[in-house]
Amino acid sequence: MAVGSGKFGHLHTVPGVRLGIASAGIKKVGRKDIVVFELAPGSSVAGVFTQNAFCAAPVTVAKSHIAGAESRYLLVNTGNANAGTGEQGMRDAKRCCEALAELTSVSPEQVLPFSTGVIGESLPVDKILTALPDALSDLSEDNWAAAASGIMTTDTRPKACSRQLEWQGSTITITGISKGAGMIKPNMATMLGYVACDARIEPGLLQSMVTRCANGSFNRITVDGDTSTNDACMLIASGESGLTVTEQTPELLAALQTLLDEVFLELAHAIVRDGEGATKFVEVAVSGARTPDEALKVAYTVAESPLVKTALFASDPNWGRILAAIGRAGIERLTVEDVRVHLDEVLIAERGGRAASYTEEAGAAVMKKDEIAIRIDLGRGDARETVWTTDFSYDYVKINAEYRS
Secondary structure, eight states: OSSOOOOOOOOOTTTTTEEEOOOSSSSOOOOOOOOEEEEEETTTEEEEOOOTTTTOOHHHHHHHHHHHOOOOEEEEEEEOOOOOOOHHHHHHHHHHHHHHHHHTTOOOGGGGEEEETTTTSSSOHHHHHHHHHHHHTOTTTTTTTHHHTOOSSSOOOOOEEEEEEEEEEEEEEEEEEEEOOSSSSOOOOEEEEEEEESSBHHHHHHHHHHHHHHHGGGGBBBBOOOOOOOEEEEEEEETTTTBBBTTTHHHHHHHHHHHHHHHHHHHHHHHHOOOOTTTOEEEEEEESSSSHHHHHHHHHHTTTTTHHHHHTTOOOHHHHHHHHHHOOOOOOOOOOGGOOEEEEEEEEETTTEEOOOOOOHHHHHTTTTTTEEEEESSOOSSSSEEEEEEOOOOHHHHHHHHOOO
């Protein structure tokens, strides 16, 4: 199940970035499960990674490599997370980097590894190494759509987005892909995201840009409240457009940042829309908080409440569950009489109880929609935050109960 059409339109090629896809048969014979990104010399790469203490071996290796060398290749495998695999997992991740480096005449430190799939099982390195030549022979600037499918696990559909920025007679192209459907509460969102542009941006500024992008998108979504061991979101700047973006070009920087924010948010929303078993796409918008952290605390408590999520699946306007979640969010000295709660434009609660204008029929009409907004005004400040989530369906339980079957 998924919400919305899932169509992502034309994907522009990004000069300086080629992608190759191959089948290693990691989890299923014949499935495309290896993706290689080749980056032009001089490209900048920045990223944000999971903060899970049990972070996967490829995360540790990628963080080390990106800090010490110019990245030339990204290697992604699905079907196995290479997480919870100890020292052997580290050796396996490095061996994959070494093999790709040898085939492409770069140093192992110029290869960034990424894995997603089952946790706690050894990485089938030999299968991956056997598939690398096929992935390299498939390298093409036009392979974004195929790569979006190649990084999927429990996803039901690929996720991609593309934009272009016209600037003084030149064009900057942005194209990105993401994957994720379950174990989604990014903390940097099992999710992976890769966005490339062809501007020239130095690594320090690129890191600031990707951090802002992630905080407004992948770090504002939740399917089940579980932060993966393998989350990573990478931003690539190939420099091939000839346009240089710096803090000394503030108008160009602001225009590019705005467009990147849009791409990241669309990719993050695509993950929520494809949440495991999802039948609804839900926005939880909290305003009137004293601080952004306070607003986020309330938003996530509501968005991750199993009782709220199951009511959403049943299209049941059981608004008491929303009030209960707000009340247990841990907001100090919350005055419940100041709180107002809407389902879309329907006021359901105020002054500590049911709104006088509320009717069950109006609430039920909203809850039957595929896309719903829960709007909460705490009435105690000016801060606001928004997160996006799904309902919990029978299929969510089935998918995760049978994940290793």
